Amino acid sequence: MAGRLQDKVAIITGAGRGIGEATARAMAAEGAAIVVAEKDAASGKSVAASLIESGARALFVETDVADSGSCEAMAERTLGAFGRIDVLVANAGINVFHEPLETTEAEWRRCFAVDLDGVWYSTRAVLPTMRGQKQGAVVAIASCHSFAIIPSTFPYPVAKHGLLGLVRSLGIQYAAEGIRVNAIAPGYIETQIAVDYW
Structure with missing residues (x-):
């Protein structure tokens, strides 16, 4: 019996671990x-390599979502x-948690470069193809921080609200062109990035 995603092609940014890896494995299992x-x-x-070994079609593409050219190359x-x-x-995302007045400009820029710009760059890279196909789906991984503010987590929730x-x-x-764009906002998930932070 064919899976729900049989013959579909899915790009997952930040798929080397955590939520991204789990998503890649779940989608591969669906074909x-x-x-x-x-x-x-x-x-x-x-x-x-693990996905291929399990029988899936898979490709690794080194991608820095904060670099628009890298995202274009990913799509190509x-x-x-x-x-x-x-x-x-x-x-793909990063945790940048500070007291507001202790946040350096470099940390502010780093947070937005990955957590907001990175979503736009990767989406912009795939939209022309999806429009040509007249179908496609973009799922952005937001956060519970998109809705609730926790002290000392600045500027992460600002980027996630923007997302x-x-x-x-x-x-x-x-x-109207058959392209769905949605977000999923997970709460705390004990991924390695979370464990490393705490």
Whole structure:
């Protein structure tokens, strides 16, 4: 029996570990070809190799979502390998938690570069293909911080609130073209990045 994503092609950013890796494995189990778009080459290659070993079609593409050119190359590599892009899971993100007045400009920029710009760059890279196909789905991984403010977590919730605005704007813009843009806002999940932080 074919899976729900049979013959679909899904890009998952930050798929080298945590939520991204779990998402890649779940989507592969449903029949999707997976692009592991990951900045860390070692973890990205490992996940892609494991997926292939399990019988899935998979490709590792070294991707820095904070770099728009890297995201464009990610989309091009995906099309070269699989010929289409059906799903983008914009998962790559970082925790940047500070007291507001202790937040350096570099930390502010780093947070927005990955957690907000990175979602836009990766989405922008796949939208032309999805529009040409007249179908596609973008799922951005937001956070409970998109709705609730916890002290000393600045500027992370600012970026995640902005992410909801991005998702809503793009969702309305492209709905009539068969492209769905949504966000999932997880609470605390004990991924390695969370364990390392605490």
